[in-house]
Amino acid sequence: MRTESQPATLQVQQVQKSFGARKVLQDVDCVVEPGQVVSLLGPSGCGKTTLLRLIAGFERPDAGRISVSGQLMADGRVFVAAEKRHIGYVPQEGALFPHLSVYDNIGFGLPKGPERKRAVEHMLELTGIAELRALMPQQLSGGQQQRVALARALAPGPRMLLLDEPFNALDAALRATICQDVMALLRRLGATVLLVTHDQNEAFVSSDRVAVMRDGRIVQFDEPVRVYRRPVDVQTAQLVGSAVFLDGVLRDGMAQTALGPIAVANHCDGETAVRVMLRHEQLRLAGPEQGKAARITDIAFHGQYSSLTVVLEPAPQAAGEAGAQDGEPPLIEFLVRAHYPFEYRIGDRVGVRVLGPAMIYGPRD
Numbered sequence: 001m002r003t004e005s006q007p008a009t010l011q012v013q014q015v016q017k018s019f020g021a022r023k024v025l026q027d028v029d030c031v032v033e034p035g036q037v038v039s040l041l042g043p044s045g046c047g048k049t050t051l052l053r054l055i056a057g058f059e060r061p062d063a064g065r066i067s068v069s070g071q072l073m074a075d076g077r078v079f080v081a082a083e084k085r086h087i088g089y090v091p092q093e094g095a096l097f098p099h100l101s102v103y104d105n106i107g108f109g110l111p112k113g114p115e116r117k118r119a120v121e122h123m124l125e126l127t128g129i130a131e132l133r134a135l136m137p138q139q140l141s142g143g144q145q146q147r148v149a150l151a152r153a154l155a156p157g158p159r160m161l162l163l164d165e166p167f168n169a170l171d172a173a174l175r176a177t178i179c180q181d182v183m184a185l186l187r188r189l190g191a192t193v194l195l196v197t198h199d200q201n202e203a204f205v206s207s208d209r210v211a212v213m214r215d216g217r218i219v220q221f222d223e224p225v226r227v228y229r230r231p232v233d234v235q236t237a238q239l240v241g242s243a244v245f246l247d248g249v250l251r252d253g254m255a256q257t258a259l260g261p262i263a264v265a266n267h268c269d270g271e272t273a274v275r276v277m278l279r280h281e282q283l284r285l286a287g288p289e290q291g292k293a294a295r296i297t298d299i300a301f302h303g304q305y306s307s308l309t310v311v312l313e314p315a316p317q318a319a320g321e322a323g324a325q326d327g328e329p330p331l332i333e334f335l336v337r338a339h340y341p342f343e344y345r346i347g348d349r350v351g352v353r354v355l356g357p358a359m360i361y362g363p364r365d
């Protein structure tokens, strides 16, 4: 942020919010440290925008507390108005004032005078849009509009910036570049940032911490790599990346699965029958003798990688063992990714190997 505002700490404690009978936020807790970038990641309707609007001061919490750098902004009794919070807000799709030029949009919230001119000029330079100053919003591309919206939010020198899916309206290629540029700029400024997104890649590359939201709650608040490798539950695992799930039985500290015994990364209290989660990159193909024997039944090309459907060869069963007299054992089939170049063909016998530990979850998780 500009020098007049130190980056803030945000503290959200036990916040609740309902609209009518619908509980939208329940017991939301999170702390964002000065200069940290935190992403709120979750499916549509889980309450991300509502939480951002409560922090900005556009809505009142029903219960709980919101503080910024130790100052109480809202609780059951106190409510500091949005314009007194010194928090920048970039709403979905920028929402520029259509009747104002780029220059006037950026200067909108600032008192008239030389200070306003200085701040607007500084923001035009900082966000790389000086040559657009005289244009109207409808003359700008989506990416340019986002930069103007960002410049407008930064111009008053806020102590924290809230971004609500700021890159949503952009096409995929532009989205990645603009996201990178904007986040690099905010990093240089040392800004405290809360970014709403439903794109896990955006959350991972941009953030120090990811807050995973579901049904109005933060279910995990962690470093990106931990959210990906150590998701707290099956739904979070599926939200943040593709995964392979296998049935397993816990024995001697390992999960016994159709792929053999797999080391586990977590505990699953009171369970012996578990669901075992592996990321696709933890599965590798080798010769049939070097892993669990399987056959390739399909190959689908995805560009960067191909996904190979493999069916495990049934384990030989001892006479009298459960399943032996039930006819055919169940087919165990899953996808393994392979990167070009590879020589696998449909029908090949291969071995499937597992790298690293798996996460385990209860069977009803």
Ligand SMILES: Nc1ncnc2c1ncn2[C@@H]1O[C@H](COP(=O)(O)OP(=O)(O)OP(=O)(O)O)[C@@H](O)[C@H]1O
Binding pocket: 019, 024, 042, 043, 044, 045, 046, 047, 048, 049, 050, 051, 198
């Ligand atoms: N002012 C309001 N009045 C009534 N219901 C509302 C209001 N604002 C939000 N909601 C409801 O609260 C729920 C959460 O909405 P919210 O916009 O916070 O979700 P979100 O996670 O940001 O979703 P998206 O990713 O689609 O933007 C939704 O069911 C929405 O319809």
